[in-house]
Amino acid sequence: MNTKKMVTLTLFSTIALTIFILESAIPPLVPIPGVKLGLANIITLFVMVKYGDKEAFIVLFIRIILANIVSGQVISLIYSLFGGFLCLVSMCLINRLLHSKYLYITSVFGAVFHNIGQIIAAAIIIQSISIFAYLPVLLISGIITGLFTGFCTHFTISRLKGVI
Amino acid sequence: MKDEVLMLHRISKQKSIILNNARSVDNEWVIKRRALICCILLFILFMVSCMVLYFMDHSETENYYAHIYQNGNLIKTIDLSAVSQDYTFTVTSDEDAFNIIEIHDKKIHIIDSNCPDSVCIHMGYHNNSIPITCLPNRLLITVTSQPDAENTENDIDIIVY
Numbered sequence: 001m002n003t004k005k006m007v008t009l010t011l012f013s014t015i016a017l018t019i020f021i022l023e024s025a026i027p028p029l030v031p032i033p034g035v036k037l038g039l040a041n042i043i044t045l046f047v048m049v050k051y052g053d054k055e056a057f058i059v060l061f062i063r064i065i066l067a068n069i070v071s072g073q074v075i076s077l078i079y080s081l082f083g084g085f086l087c088l089v090s091m092c093l094i095n096r097l098l099h100s101k102y103l104y105i106t107s108v109f110g111a112v113f114h115n116i117g118q119i120i121a122a123a124i125i126i127q128s129i130s131i132f133a134y135l136p137v138l139l140i141s142g143i144i145t146g147l148f149t150g151f152c153t154h155f156t157i158s159r160l161k162g163v164i
Numbered sequence: 165m166k167d168e169v170l171m172l173h174r175i176s177k178q179k180s181i182i183l184n185n186a187r188s189v190d191n192e193w194v195i196k197r198r199a200l201i202c203c204i205l206l207f208i209l210f211m212v213s214c215m216v217l218y219f220m221d222h223s224e225t226e227n228y229y230a231h232i233y234q235n236g237n238l239i240k241t242i243d244l245s246a247v248s249q250d251y252t253f254t255v256t257s258d259e260d261a262f263n264i265i266e267i268h269d270k271k272i273h274i275i276d277s278n279c280p281d282s283v284c285i286h287m288g289y290h291n292n293s294i295p296i297t298c299l300p301n302r303l304l305i306t307v308t309s310q311p312d313a314e315n316t317e318n319d320i321d322i323i324v325y
Contacts, residue, residue: 024281031286033299073280075300094202099191102199108206126297126304127236133294136213136220143210 008164009047009055016043016063021070032134034118035141038111038149045091045107045153049100050164053092060084079121086117103157104150111146112139220293230272230290232265233304244270244307261301272305274298 020040028035040063048056064084068077090113094106115138123131232240234255244267252266252275263284264276271289277298284298296305 028281028283028286031283031288032294033281033283033297071280073300075302079299097195097198098202099195101195102202105199105202105206109202112206112209122297122299125236126233126299126302128233128295128304128306130295130306131297131304133220136216139209139213140217143206 005051005055009051009059010062012043012047013059013062013066016040016059017066017070019043020063020067024071030137030141032137032141033122034115034134034138037145038114039152041087041107041110041114041146041149042153042156044088045103045110045149046156048088048091048095049103049153049157053088056092057088060088075125078125079118082121083114083117087111087114089113103154104147107150107153108143108146111142111149115139115142222291222293228307228309230267230305230307233306235302242267242272244272255303257301257303263298263301263303265305272296272307274303274305277301 017040019042023037023039026037043063044056044060047059061084064077064080068074068080087110091106091110094109098106116135119132119135119138123129228244230240230242230244231238232242232255234257239255247267247270250266250268252264254262254264256262261278263274263279266273266275273289274284274287274296277284279298279300281300284296284301284303287294287296290296290305290307292307295307297303
């Protein structure tokens, strides 16, 4: 990996970290844990489409670790790692199937699997099956926010074609 | 010799151009079909979630038993129908994290907590569909109709050979 690529990926990690921290300052709209605008997935999807899967994994990993250190809780590291890893794997698969077209479908799958990953992590930590009662609300919110982030990523890529 | 090598190189380049064009034209319809399948899957998922939400029992419960789990361990069982007067108590997890739970009018809810997002306070009183949780403090409150906890089948009481 040359220096230019490393610096570009670092800048993307910083942007994703900033978006994540700003977004966690928004008060929750629905009183269900885990419903949020997953705006940091815009950066993950952007890096995946422009550079590749490994670079997207690096950016995601750095963002999750730094965001949880900055917010000051180790317990949310497990939730975020599960959710982020499942999100990345699903987005890689769908991206490979669709050849980087129809980005909103990829990001909807990413958001849905992110929420499923967080619920599974919560079920492991709390050791109770009854937490899966949150799953329908989280699926619906994941589909809606995934559509939004997918459109954001689509417009970002189409507007930044010659620049980055 | 050099001419033959150049000619072979040019032929292989033209062959790869033709193959690439054929592959991209063929893939356009295949990608559209895959995208349609994904859309239909997501639509079905959306509809199923909506139906499950619609048919879940959202009523508030009364006269049941509340179980309070902290870190996966049952720490308290409260018979809500036998509570004659409202009271509050505090549940602490490690690292100075607390939740204050109040039983008011035979219903249970969380009043105050020092978790960062305070979603648990806005969950309100318990209803039949979802349990009350504070995920940063690993707290879970479920209300069932039996006085025994629901996780006892995981514990093995005795093994006889």
